[in-house]
Amino acid sequence: MLVRFWGTRGSLPVARPALAVQGKIARALVAASGRKFNDELEAHAWARNNLPFHTYGSYGGASSCVEIEGADGAFIVCDMGSGLREFGLDAARRCADGHPRVYHFFMSHLHWDHIMGFPFFGPAFDPGAEIVVHAGHPDAEQALRRQQEEISFPVPFDWLRARFTFITHQPGETFQAAGLTVSMIGQHHSHESYGYRFERDGRAVIYSTDSEHKLDNMESEKAFEHFFRDADLVICDTMYSLGDTVSLKQDWGHSSNVVAIDLCHAARAKRLALFHHEPTYSDRDIQHMHAESIRYEELVRADRPPLEVICAYDGLEVRV
Amino acid sequence: MDLRWQVSVESGRVVGVPAGRVDETTWEAFTGHLTAAVKEAAANGAPLVVDLSGLDYMSSRGLRALTIARREAGETVAITLAAPNARMREILAISRYDKLFKIADSVESDI
Numbered sequence: 001m002l003v004r005f006w007g008t009r010g011s012l013p014v015a016r017p018a019l020a021v022q023g024k025i026a027r028a029l030v031a032a033s034g035r036k037f038n039d040e041l042e043a044h045a046w047a048r049n050n051l052p053f054h055t056y057g058s059y060g061g062a063s064s065c066v067e068i069e070g071a072d073g074a075f076i077v078c079d080m081g082s083g084l085r086e087f088g089l090d091a092a093r094r095c096a097d098g099h100p101r102v103y104h105f106f107m108s109h110l111h112w113d114h115i116m117g118f119p120f121f122g123p124a125f126d127p128g129a130e131i132v133v134h135a136g137h138p139d140a141e142q143a144l145r146r147q148q149e150e151i152s153f154p155v156p157f158d159w160l161r162a163r164f165t166f167i168t169h170q171p172g173e174t175f176q177a178a179g180l181t182v183s184m185i186g187q188h189h190s191h192e193s194y195g196y197r198f199e200r201d202g203r204a205v206i207y208s209t210d211s212e213h214k215l216d217n218m219e220s221e222k223a224f225e226h227f228f229r230d231a232d233l234v235i236c237d238t239m240y241s242l243g244d245t246v247s248l249k250q251d252w253g254h255s256s257n258v259v260a261i262d263l264c265h266a267a268r269a270k271r272l273a274l275f276h277h278e279p280t281y282s283d284r285d286i287q288h289m290h291a292e293s294i295r296y297e298e299l300v301r302a303d304r305p306p307l308e309v310i311c312a313y314d315g316l317e318v319r320v
Numbered sequence: 321m322d323l324r325w326q327v328s329v330e331s332g333r334v335v336g337v338p339a340g341r342v343d344e345t346t347w348e349a350f351t352g353h354l355t356a357a358v359k360e361a362a363a364n365g366a367p368l369v370v371d372l373s374g375l376d377y378m379s380s381r382g383l384r385a386l387t388i389a390r391r392e393a394g395e396t397v398a399i400t401l402a403a404p405n406a407r408m409r410e411i412l413a414i415s416r417y418d419k420l421f422k423i424a425d426s427v428e429s430d431i
Binding site: 068221241247299302 | 343345347379383384387410419420
């Protein structure tokens with residue numbers, strides 16, 4: 001399976017202002033002081049190897065949207081955040097090259113940041129496209145229709161030309177979709193959220209976002225340890241610090257980097273992708289959080305196998 | 321690894337001393353000991369010091385148990401974390417628990 005991140009930001013899409021970009025350029029110029037590059041390729045190569053990611057790159061600002069490639073040829077997409085727009089453009093390009101026009105969506109939940117990309121999803125206007133929306137929520141169709149009502153958007157849902165199917169699944173149910181074995185777990189979040197486990201050929205990818213692991217219900221984490229068991233990649237909501245989740249941001253429906261690492265350790269998962277980044281965080285903040293997460297994993301690893309902690313960014317591809 | 325726990329009353333304070341590690345296998349025992357220590361401190365009108373010097377490390381389960389203990393303690397019992405080793409200090413900083421709890425360099429320095 002190939003996992004492709006189209007949107008990794010939580011709650012609200014963000015765009016870096018000019019000052020932030022200018023800061024990156026200034027830092028890069030200072031770091032490269034005295035060097036001469038013959039062309040852009042040479043400059044890229046030097047920057048990639050010598051600058052921190054927060055200077056040479058960016059974690060991006062699109063809200064949740066993750067593609068999983070490698071099943072029966074259909075597109076598999078988790079959530080419809082603002083990253084869905086870019087995915088739609090890329091999917092249209094791939095379809096022009098012969099890719100089947102079949103899309104399976106798996107919805108964590110229906111909050112705005114997870115559905116806001118749908119009105120801009122070009123393939124929804126394709127009469128040859130088939131779109132299947134899998135959700136734990138019976139009101140998934142209502143959520144998509146409502147955000148395209150006239151008060152919010154000029155194009156009503158009924159103008160879309162793709163063939164739509166909405167399927168409501170039950171937590172604990174295992175089902176087949178797009179060539180994958182999929183199971184679903186209920187999560188703690190306002191109006192509920194659901195995590196997904198995708199399996200194929202002995203490999204497993206977990207998508208678990210907008211999931212608060214409550215202080216007064218730690219017993220329930222055994223279910224998540226089982227759900228994450230031996231996963232090759234766990235994509236996990238790590239929006240806040242643990243301290244935040246038990247104080248100011250308690251009941252906001254999100255989790256922390258350290259809880260995600262502990263769950264993955266207990267589950268013997270191989271790789272964790274930090275995901276659903278706090279929108280107020282700069283690229284430097286997110287990279288710092290990533291470094292702290294790697295260090296925490298080392299500090300509490302003990303005799304467990306190492307857990308690789310990566311930090312998702314818009315455009316990242318991870319082969320599983 | 322097992323979690324060991326001792327408790328004593330020293331200089332008008334209840335001092336709880338966990339040893340070993342607190343993780344997904346030992347957090348429930350740790351929570352039970354902490355809860356009992358909070359009750360003992362409340363009964364004595366004393367603060368509670370958790371002496372971390374014998375603790376190898378504590379994962380998020382143990383940290384969250386500390387938050388539960390503090391909620392149970394309310395305004396009645398002040399809780400201080402004392403003598404964390406270098407690893408525990410890093411864990412407290414990464415989790416931002418160093419902003420939520422008073423951290424003392426040693427049990428004696430909190431008198």
